[in-house]
Amino acid sequence: MTVKRISQFFNPKSVAVIGASNRTNRAGYVVMRNLLQGGFNGPIMPVTPKYKAVHGVLAYPTIDVLPQIPDLAVICTNKEHCCKIIEQLGEKGCKNAIIIASGFDKALKEALINTAKKAEVNILGPNSLGLLIPRIGLNASFSHMVAKPGKIAFVSQSAAVCSTILDWAKTKDIGFSYFVSVGDCGDIDFDELVDFLGRDANTQAILLYIDNIEHTRRFISAARAAAFSKPVIAIKTGKTAAGADAAIAHTGGNQGSDAVYDAMFQRAGMLRVNDLRELFAATQTLALHPKLLKQEALTILTNGGGPGVMSVDTLIQSSGKLAELSKETIAKLNQVLPQHTSFANPVDIYGDSDPRRYQKALEILVKAPEVDNLLILHSPSALAPSEDFATIIAETVNKIPKMQRPYVMTNFMGETAAYEARKVCQAAGIPTYRTPEGAVAAYMHLIQYRRNQKHLTQTPESLLDSDNIHTDAAAAIIENHLQEKMHYLPTHDAAPLLNCYQINCIATQHAYTPTEAREYAEKMGFPVALKLVSPNIPSKSDVGGVVLNLNDGDEVEQTAFNMLLRINETYPDAQIDGFALQRMATRAGGQELRIAVKTDPNFGPVILLGEAGTALNFDLAAVALPPLNMNLAKYLIAAASDKGFIKEKHLPTKIDKYTLCAMLTRVSQMVVENPDIKSLELNPVLALQGKFQVLDACIELEKYQAGSRIKRLAIRPYPKELEQEITLKDGSMALLRPIRPEDEEAHREFDNKLTKEDRYKRFFGEMPQFSHEQLAKMTQIDYDREMAFIVTQRRDDVWQTLGVSRVLMDPDNLVAEFAVVVRSDIKGLGLGRILMQSVIDHCKRQKVEKIEGLTLPENAGMIGLAKKLGFKVTRDFEEGTIVMTMPLA
Template sequence: MPTSDPSYNLLSARSQPLDAIFSPTNVAVIGASEQAGSVGRTLLWNLISNPFGGTVFPVNPKRDSVLGIRAYDSIADVPEQVDLAVIATPAFTVPGIIKECGEAGVPGAIVISAGFREVGEEGAALEQDIARHAADYNMRIVGPNCLGVMRPKTGLNATFAGAMANEGNVAFVSQSGALLTSILDWSFSENVGFSAFVSIGSMLDVDWGDIIYYLGDDPATKSIVLYMESIGNARSFISAARDVAQSKPIIVIKAGRTGAAAEAAASHTGTLAGSDAVLDAAFRRTGVLRVNDINDLFYMAEVLSKQPRPEGPNLSIVTNAGGPGVLATDALIGGGGTLAPISDDTTKALDERLPAAWSGSNPIDILGDASPQRYADALEIAADDENSDGLLVVLTPQAMTEPTKTAELLRPYARDNDKPILASWMGGDAVRRGVNILNQAGLPTFAYPDTAARVFNNMWRYSYNLRALYETPRLPTDDAEGLDRDAATALVEEADAQPGTIMTEYASKKLLDAYNIPTVETHVATDADAAVEAAEAIGYPVVVKLHSTTITHKTDVGGVKLNLHSADAVRSAFADIEDAVSEDGFDGVTVQDMVDTDGYELIIGSSVDAQLGPVLLFGTGGSLVEVFEDRALGLPPLNTTLARRMMEQTRIYEALQGVRGRDAVDLDALASLMVRFSQLVAEQPRIKEIDINPLLADGDRLVALDARVVLHPSDTPDEALPHPAIRPYPHQYEDTWTTEEGREVRIRPIRPEDEPNLVDFHKALSERSVYLRYASLMKLDQRVAHERLSRLCFIDYDREMALVAERPSDMDGDDTPKIVGIGRLTQRPGHNEAEFGMLVIDTVQREGIGTELLRRLVQIGEDEGLDRITADILKQNRAMQRVCEKLGFEIIYPQDHADEMVKAVLELE
């Protein structure tokens, strides 16, 4: 029965556990000291000299007071509730202190102390003790080995830095405390401000994902800037970054770009997939922008917070001097951008407003005597050209130039345009006032035009990556037709039971067949007679290859014989291969059709990255694959949009579209094949490396001519196997269910390509159903907007699960499957609980679909190890409340009777 419970508001009393660290009421400094220059003294002084609105309690058992403030022997002696403990004591004392903090009910800690895993096994053991105590008491910890946390807006300075950062809207998070202090010094000279200034340290507990989620919800933060040395928990980072990047720019500079090469690999993919390139792929997949130097880090934070994102790479340059225009052009094209072609209408308009001697092309040179009005006219006309994705205005202080008046006249264009506008006011004192005017108006300025062009290139790449996150796939992401996952698993298990880790080519091709990836017909022969028999069954000419469980690169040992036209040639090839290979490496040969290779040789593969798990590779294949190194990397699983984006990153992509009379390759079919390959990689965790090389592609076929699979050692336990950084589609939650009326309903997790079906779903909803679900009358055009529906369909299954109930046909006899209900379970960042939402179209309500969807969501919550499931429900929505009660939820009425919502709560075991 519903109850009125005073604990109702406590369920969300602290909306985010990290509030204890970023917005504490009271702070204890454990290790507070009066010793000049000590960390404990600096921490205490920073906290009391920058009032944050709370009380600071020094903890030092050897002193009665510190800096004139009463000190306490331990955290247990502090007379008030403490939100945040800042710990600066020797490493060996920290585990015990964390335990004491947990017992005292302290929810957050910053561990400044060093001497943990960075010093060896003994320090790592101390970290494990800290982690165990923190878990016991549900504490969140920043550090260890960190500088601390600043919140300039509130005055919180829980660091041992020398000064408080200026207030601003950029959050800066760094793994390096030394770099943080350097950036702090730099920020004062450059007048850069911060919403948060965070040293994340060793990430024992709070990691990149936690910080990104928190700052993503922070209204004071407009951009998030990261200095990263290691990615840590890859799934946490990717999940949070992908969610937040759509609303707030995330810019990262990653140290170690030129690190040592990865360990030797058995496959071509393992050789080609360097760790830093894999990180680039992860950043692209999440919408994070990577830059290479500190200046670009803050340039991009400023520009993306002030200007709209460009739709493409085409830049229009307006300049009063040819040389700077050329510099900008070189930087633009060298970085992958393009000069926007000027349309005929634009040319005509410029001819009417500019002197006859203007350049007549892009860059638009409006000559050295350009007046402020000429600048404004040229900018307005260029901005209206649909070919242009962004604009750069360059001014050099020539004899008749008026930098200040020109800036005044351009000020209105800073924010009234749907394209980004950048400016380069070149010079010193002569242009300073104009620069200030533009910056204050929100039009970013740069000292040099090539810098501005480089920034524009970063902007359009950022837009390009973000669009891929939520672009509706043209083809099904998960086409199960023809896939035999059970057969694939059986093949892997059979190979895993054999000595060695290399699957034979024959078994590798059978594995591809199970995922509907076409392979050339292949037979195994253990003697010469069997080889001839296989060749005659296939038809000459044939290829004979080494069949081995220990040798992976067959060409290196003379294990490939091509274009064999007779039985004698096959017998000779068998003998030559047997002679060339040691007895231990020879298990026979394979015989396959000699395919006409008048097409493109591609490679598709996967290997394991130490930080991000399985990584995909696509590019130019063949025997010289390592020489050409024309490849793109991505993370599984793919959809067809992401597969196409991988293709676009390679040089061979242009050829695949048809060149010099050759037919174009069926790129849709190739994208679908890449999707199925990514599913194979994501769903078979015992695979360590896999190559299809070459994959032959021409106008009417795709066929794998060779395949190589390397497994993890058979003694590797399942829990130690690397898993994809992005959770694959959860097939285990697919099922068919029958309503009480005997109608069959398919229930499955939502997919990106469901977006068009969701438009029809929302059209079928009554205003009452919409109001009961959203507590407002959300208009149809709002509900079906691409930006909204794409994010609801393209979800991260690691933190959210949406089930759709799908009928095989609608009531009018249309055979197209129709979505009739949706149930969604969304985990709250920083909490081990989730909220559910439910919506069923009116025509099928009261058939039990909503109850069944919620029952399955509860089961998923149990499977995923959640502590509880909650929902906020309108008081008048009694039908939803009854469904909840049927499944064991408690309905809790708020104490405030004016509140229109009740809370449904289910505690999970």
């Protein structure tokens, strides 16, 4: 499925209902009724041999006699007939179908998918409630309710949740741009829909209800691109083991770890909510009012002490924080409010407040520079109806221009008294909630969304010793082990591989027998640690396979004998490969961590961080998806600390976060560059005095066979294979390579060295200097969706960017748009040709059908170069531009 085909699916000009019925308890009856009542402006053609007409509309006995090819078919028959119907639709030429029927077992679902592929019919479902596009009057659904037009898109795997959302939206007067029930995702899936909706101008927010994601890499790519421009909010079921089993039974697929889904949502810049209540709250804050907060502190204005206290408790328990009012603001409040008023935060103006007192306090708070976010609480009052208070609040807030006022939310407590007040606030565009706790929970969604968005755009540091990584040596070590059928690498075998990535491992000797262990220990010097070596015992400490502080040879030998006897009793079938001996490391004042890499069935390799111990599963560790950079490693450490997976003890020195970030980044790089690493355990890792040393390691190898080695990762890593050394016309060497997030500052300097004329030619007009957010989007790209090549050269001991080419491919790989710019002060070195050729070569690798670029008529250099390289150059007189095209297919 491509975005182009999704666009056709979502813009039908005619609809056929297969299995239409006049019986009120049939799906074919409800779908026909909904289509007719929705106001769809196109032919609606019921297909059934049982009736001459359905709902008064002429019916057709079979698909082949339809008077025209329907753009969309809604199949309302039993599941047993669906494959045959799909064949008939394909023969007729219909390309899109919704399948309402449910109960497909695995074999029937596979048969349906295969039939649809052969017939070239796109499927929404099975087990779909249908599709609603209110803007065009399309209600091709089995729903009991209609949807009004709006700017929110909702996509769900659960038909029951669809019905619930529609019911709730009606009470809140919320509309939808698209309302899509994907059902069992037989064909059309979340990744394609999010990609389409992220580009759709009619959609300002995307809501998702997810049981499982099948195409994880495509989904992350689409979600991250969408989240750059609009909120993407998701419920993911299956947080518990029982819930995961229920989700698998519902939609099939593989659930994987919920902690990995958490990591994925954060990495993509999405907001995850836990239940429908939170989804409703997040919709009112983010989807309807998608303003990114400037700061995170909250100010509270209330006419009741109790609600104010409840709000503060909820805020602090949710890791939020209160704003601190300035002395100037407090002085202004003191002048207009009664003396008994509390001028702390919350600002409590007491229950005898009338609308005028609210207005006075509000006029001060909305203008206070320290008030970035304001929650207004109101308990019902006998002095005036709640509606009067809401009117004053709405008028006072909306007097201030949106860009100059804080983010304002309201809570009108009660039901009957508060109902009309909430309607006033909704009409004024002010989010409103039924309870103080609900308002604070919704506010924390904004905070989490803000943090996730910052994660998307923060610039990572560069690793100081990144040039000391020995990738080729690491690959050779792995290949040698695999040729020797060695799939389990204990510490002494893993150390050389870890050292290739500057991961320090303690010196280890391998002994095959207790006597040999004694001999090595006596040579090493005491005290020593003795550890069992076995690929079959994952946690040696649990079975007495690790003994520390052995002080002489006799003790080492006897301990080794006893260890073998004990293991033979508890693990009689285990393969024992001898013993590992190490000098005792100084642990005083240090902390022991555990770093692991495991393979998730959906997302591939994932990195885990926690405290050293006997077990490190997804529930006891912070989780991140590779590839990591220094910023992402920092977030992983912060998550481990916040969730209590790493407890910083009262030690003389704290953990060196920078060095730990560097180590995690190198672990990520090792896993990314070596797909034959199936799993990895570094346990424990001793953190002491700013250094990290691996005391025990285990690496599992397995020859990777499943197609592209890069595809095993949920996120495409930096394509190092595209780096190329080049020679410029002046004889100097430079590096042509894809852009990286770390290039932001160099890119800013590059842009600063463009003349005003060159910037005008590149951007087709006057362009202000780029902000950090704009530069982040230019440097932190998704290599699956776009590409930017830079020519970089070391000048004055600093790597400088000399030129940039950009390629943006459409989702269907039909057309790629390109742009090239060279630094103004170093032209004449052949950089333009090199960068243009990088565009052509990349588009050929991606199997793009046509390359297209625009330039201004006065840009003679670009026009001439394009002609030399084989581009067709034409003039668009209406737009005043030169169009450069090159067909590749």
